[in-house]
Amino acid sequence: MSLTRKRVMVTGGAGFLGSHLCERLLREGHDVLCVDNYFTGRKDNIAHLIGDPHFEAMRHDITFPLYVEVDEVYNLACPASPVHYQYDPVQTTKTSVIGAINMLGLAKRIGAKILQASTSEIYGDPTVHPQTEDYRGNVNTLGPRACYDEGKRCAETLFFDYLRQHHTRIKVARIFNTYGPRMHPNDGRVVSNFIVHALRGQEIALYGGGAQTRAFCYVDDLIDGMMRLMATDDGFTGPVNLGNPHEIPVSELADRVLRLTGSRSKVVHRELPQDDPLQRCPDIALARRALNWEPRVPLDDGLLRTIAYFERMLAERGEQAAVAS
Numbered sequence: 392m393s394l395t396r397k398r399v400m401v402t403g404g405a406g407f408l409g410s411h412l413c414e415r416l417l418r419e420g421h422d423v424l425c426v427d428n429y430f431t432g433r434k435d436n437i438a439h440l441i442g443d444p445h446f447e448a449m450r451h452d453i454t455f456p457l458y459v460e461v462d463e464v465y466n467l468a469c470p471a472s473p474v475h476y477q478y479d480p481v482q483t484t485k486t487s488v489i490g491a492i493n494m495l496g497l498a499k500r501i502g503a504k505i506l507q508a509s510t511s512e513i514y515g516d517p518t519v520h521p522q523t524e525d526y527r528g529n530v531n532t533l534g535p536r537a538c539y540d541e542g543k544r545c546a547e548t549l550f551f552d553y554l555r556q557h558h559t560r561i562k563v564a565r566i567f568n569t570y571g572p573r574m575h576p577n578d579g580r581v582v583s584n585f586i587v588h589a590l591r592g593q594e595i596a597l598y599g600g601g602a603q604t605r606a607f608c609y610v611d612d613l614i615d616g617m618m619r620l621m622a623t624d625d626g627f628t629g630p631v632n633l634g635n636p637h638e639i640p641v642s643e644l645a646d647r648v649l650r651l652t653g654s655r656s657k658v659v660h661r662e663l664p665q666d667d668p669l670q671r672c673p674d675i676a677l678a679r680r681a682l683n684w685e686p687r688v689p690l691d692d693g694l695l696r697t698i699a700y701f702e703r704m705l706a707e708r709g710e711q712a713a714v715a716s
């Protein structure tokens with residue numbers, strides 16, 4: 392065992408981001424404990440890690456206390472897409488709030504460093520662009536997205552109260568739209584939606600005309616940012632925005648996906664869902680300065696890797712991609 396080997400726990404480790412994080416931590420020589428209740432996470436995401444003597448997967452719901460010994464905790468457990476977090480909104484809030492209390496309690500007891508996967512959703516439908524970390528947000532507390540947005544806001548509060556009250560070693564990352572292989576095919580998020588529909592030759596739905604903008608960060612870049620944040624001195628807690636500041640209209644994303652897949656899918660127009668933000672873009676000056684981090688993977692490259700993943704997934708399910716060869 393190397394002197395720098397750490398015991399690292401990743402909650403939500405079988406999910407999209409968590410599985411990439413587990414993989415990367417193992418590659419860097421750490422012992423990884425993946426904790427997940429498999430609500431949206433899949434065993435397939437971590438199947439290739441099972442058998443590695445430094446990897447352990449544990450089925451556990453973080454709304455219940457957990458007693459383990461680790462050096463670092465990445466708290467990612469929480470459904471992240473509207474279809475999933477609105478499926479059982481009470482459980483979503485519980486996962487963010489009670490889950491944070493349980494994980495912070497654990498970190499406090501064992502003196503571990505703990506990083507919270509917060510979200511750009513805490514800014515709600517923002518009235519300033521791009522969003523800096525000191526912007527306090529514009530969240531509808533009563534809407535269908537509030538279970539996620541307010542749960543994550545309360546989790547941030549808990550992190551900073553544990554810091555003030557118990558001197559727990561905390562880090563808070565505010566993650567913006569991230570995409571890549573292992574996204575859930577039915578999560579309704581715009582990148583996976585467009586790609587899967589394009590590959591199947593199904594209609595691509597543009598909500599509200601597609602003029603609303605988004606900025607997309609490739610998963611490898613995001614994981615790199617989270618690990619840099621975890622490695623900072625105890626004096627640096629964040630919150631720090633992690634995301635890609637290069638903003639594009641959603642209609643341009645549709646065009647790119649159609650071009651890169653060679654799909655002949657039709658684009659159709661639908662009404663914008665309630666509380667869907669019109670614009671979302673991170674200011675990453677703090678991440679650049681404090682973490683020496685910025686996204687590096689160009690959008691087309693990341694999309695091609697994600698398309699290849701979904702092509703393989705559809706093929707394994709016996710579905711032929713309905714695109715021009």
Ligand SMILES: NC(=O)c1ccc[n+]([C@@H]2O[C@H](COP(=O)([O-])OP(=O)(O)OC[C@H]3O[C@@H](n4cnc5c(N)ncnc54)[C@H](O)[C@@H]3O)[C@@H](O)[C@H]2O)c1
Nearest residue numbers: 403406407408428429430431432452453468469471566569
């Ligand atoms: N992907 C993004 O663009 C994005 C953006 C902002 C924030 N985030 C945050 O990053 C984290 C991971 O997101 P993701 O995209 O990988 O989502 P995901 O749904 O793929 O992963 C979440 C994981 O948490 C697990 N989980 C849910 N509730 C749990 C519970 N109570 N106990 C244990 N495990 C539980 C799920 O089974 C899943 O494996 C989430 O906290 C999310 O809020 C993601």
